[in-house]
Amino acid sequence: GENVEQHPSTLSVQEGDSAVIKCTYSDSASNYFPWYKQELGKGPQLIIDIRSNVGEKKDQRIAVTLNKTAKHFSLHITETQPEDSAVYFCAASIFLWDSGGGADGLTFGKGTHLIIQP
């Protein structure tokens, strides 16, 4: 089955600086890669996702890049703010874009605790 490795486990950055979280996956058939943000006492919140036919996707201060050859993808947060402090999870899965559905649910990385220092 799929295995997702996520690094680092903890990341501390100064407010206003950029943060980068990296993930690698094992199954070359995986083609859908979402990122989730989880705040204390809440469920994971979908913040951005990318499909395997795209190399990069941006949404305001957040961007995700995908390297299919190396089987790794990264989350980039620019101009970090205190409200960005949370645990971030990457995930990988196989989604059948033509017919819908997938072989399995999401396989998650272990998470990165992002701390924004004021």
Place this chain on the structure above:
Amino acid sequence: KAGVTQTPRYLIKTRGQQVTLSCSPISGHRSVSWYQQTPGQGLQFLFEYFSETQRNKGNFPGRFSGRQFSNSRSEMNVSTLELGDSALYLCASSFGTGPYEQYFGPGTRLTVT
């Protein structure tokens, strides 16, 4: 639009008992997936229901089961509880079947004593 709701939010059970958790998806969403979150194992996929049918299942024992109703609401049942079943159980809904654009609820914190 209201988000995914889960009830109850907290639950304490004794080893050997059984428990039922409930999930109401976002209006219009027909797929409900369940995940278990623990400090040691992280987030793990339990199963997915779409149109009242189980579509996918993760690597969990048969003590974990679920069902989905015609209004897309879902329940998850765990029988013969073990201490290791203590976890945050998360429900996620999506419009279509599969893992695409899943939105999570706040979870049910289950403690087994």
